[in-house]
Amino acid sequence: MGETLLVKEMMTAPRMVLAPHTTVREAARLFAEQEATAAPVVDDTGALLGIVTEIDLLRDRFEADPRAWARPVDASPPAPPESVTDVMTREVVTIAENNDVADLVDLMVRRRLREVPVLRAGRVVGMLSRGDLLRMHYRTxxxxxxxxxxxxxxxxxxxxxxxxxxxxxxxxxxxxxxxxxxxxxxxxxxxxxxxxxxxxxxxx
CATH class of the missing domain: 3.30.70.2210 (Alpha-Beta Plaits)
Known part of the structure; x- marks a missing residue:
């Protein structure tokens, strides 16, 4: 049989926690510096509001290059989103710290999740990613x-x-x-x- 572990025994501290007013540009800078793939967005009390991933920060950040198109491109594209609340996912899949890691792995496979926030009483206390789980199996x-x-x-x-x-x-x-x-x-x-x-x- 495989190992039996609780989520709290595998989770890591979030590399960053974003506030609702954080701009997309600032979040992108933090992601690049911290080499993060996802970050929770929380309110002043620490309650989870949503989650932002790398791909969210790329949304509408690049305009079409007319050299790549045979037809004219829109000369006035919509303004890109400004704050993380404009791009975050609000319906977040989460897990409690005392849940079984096996249940989390099953959830991540079924929902194709890269990283999941870990909650205690509605507040983020950690994150668990695919990389965290893979590193466990590559221990010497x-x-x-x-x-x-x-x-x-x-x-x-x-x-x-x-x-x-x-x-x-x-x-x-x-x-x-x-x-x-x-x-x-x-x-x-x-x-x-x-x-x-x-x-x-x-x-x-």
């Missing part, structure tokens, strides 16, 4: 093993008879004389470590 075995040992030391300090190996995200725990309850515990703990794809526990 050494990183996974170190986190696994730390997680077992914290969550099951009295279970000292287990040695651990990790290869390509596959965890093998060799434990001596542990009870069925302890076996379930160490298995559950191991599955919460980012980068773990499968857990096998041998009880010798």
């Amino acid at each position: 075995d050494a990183e996974v093993l170190a986190d696994l040992r730390a997680a077992l030391a914290e969550g099951a300090p009295y279970v000292e008879q287990c040695s651990a190996q990790v290869r390509d995200g596959f965890v093998h725990l060799d434990c001596e004389n542990i009870s069925a309850q302890q076996r379930r515990l160490v298995t559950s703990i191991a599955r919460t470590v980012p980068g773990v794809s499968r857990v096998i526990v041998d009880n010798t």
Whole structure:
């Protein structure tokens, strides 16, 4: 079985949070500087109003070049949008921090989402992107093993008879004389470590 993680264990802090009065030009500058792909728009209380993506900031920013067209182009195109509220998506797909990451992945696949705001009581506390999820699966075995040992030391300090190996995200725990309850515990703990794809526990 794959890892079991909560959204709050994977989310990152938003690279930026935009105010409704932020101009499209200023938002574009911030996106370029922060290498962001999306940013939430919030009001003075921190409540989510919408979300802006890179493509939103490009909307109506380029006029047609007459050299590329055989027919005349509109000499007076409409004025481009000025503030982020003019281009943001108002019906935002969000997720709560205590939801299962597996549910989020399913949601992102079905809705073709690149990044999702994480909410607590209606306020943005984090963001989770496709890149965040992919990076979890490209962790080295050494990183996974170190986190696994730390997680077992914290969550099951009295279970000292287990040695651990990790290869390509596959965890093998060799434990001596542990009870069925302890076996379930160490298995559950191991599955919460980012980068773990499968857990096998041998009880010798």
